[in-house]
Amino acid sequence: MTCAGDEDDPFPVDVCLFSETFSQDNVYNLIGQELKIRQVFGANLGVAAPVWEAALHLCGYLEDQSVELSGKRIIELGAGTGVVGIVAARLGAVVTLTDLPLALPQLQANVSANMPSSGWPSAPPTVLPLSWGEDHMNFPSDWDLVLCADIIYLQETYSLLVETLAHLCKNGAVVYLSSKMRKEHKTPSFYEEYLPSRFDVELVHRDDKQNNNIYRAALKKDQ
Structure with missing residues (x-):
């Protein structure tokens, strides 16, 4: 097998990048919505590929808390497969889903696959690239809610994320x-340390079995 593209192609594709890529389709029932989510596994997507437990939590x-989503302006950071934001959009929120450019094709495909048969209640989710701190x-900055699921795992991004959250x-x-x-x-x-430097932070839920925490945060009034 040849691993390089046509030499005359100005943008050759290394087909070896895709040789070990595979996808998995799963159905999730969340907040009364049935979602069909495709997870594309391969070296290029990495942590953006799976549906993480933190998103389901x-x-x-x-x-459980009956958080009102309908009519709210919501942005999700590091959306990955888009589970959280897609659920919110199906419940009537106006949603923007963001992640690094590499993750956007998977994200857009899941948005398209989960449009309700009657159409999106408010508007189709918008999918955009967002690199924190850049x-x-x-x-x-006129959002109602910012949603983040399992995006805290690279210490070098922590200050960039706080800067981004403060703007939003x-x-x-x-x-x-x-x-x-x-x-x-x-x-x-x-x-x-990082988030409390600019936000009032409250632990609102703890799952000991999964070692998963959910926090609620709001920008400090002097920021």
Whole structure:
């Protein structure tokens, strides 16, 4: 097998990148919505490929607490497969799903696959690239909710994420963050040091079995 593209092609594709890629389709019932989610596994997508337990926990929390989603302006960071944001959009929220550019094709495919038969209640979810600390200023600050599921695992991104969240929450948005508390990735330090530097942070749910925490945060009034 040849692993390089046509030499005359100005943008040759290395087909070896895709030789070990495979997909898996799963059905999830979340907040009364049935979602068909495709997870594309391969070296290129990495952590953006799976549906993480933290995303399912966040959906469960939003349902248990009867958090109002209909009509809300919501942005999800590090959306991955899009589970959380797609559920919110199906329940009537106006949703923007963001992730790194590499993850967007999978994200858009899942949005398209989960359009309700009667159409989106408010608007189709918007899928956009967002690199924390770099292009967040391209986004407005008039959100109602910012949703984050299992995105706290690279310490070098923690200050960039806080900077991004602070911009998105300037006008009073509430952030819900669901995280597996991985000590090896210093996840606890994000919630104990980084986020409290600019946000009021409250632990609102703890799942001991899965070692998963859900936090609610709002920008401090002096920020």
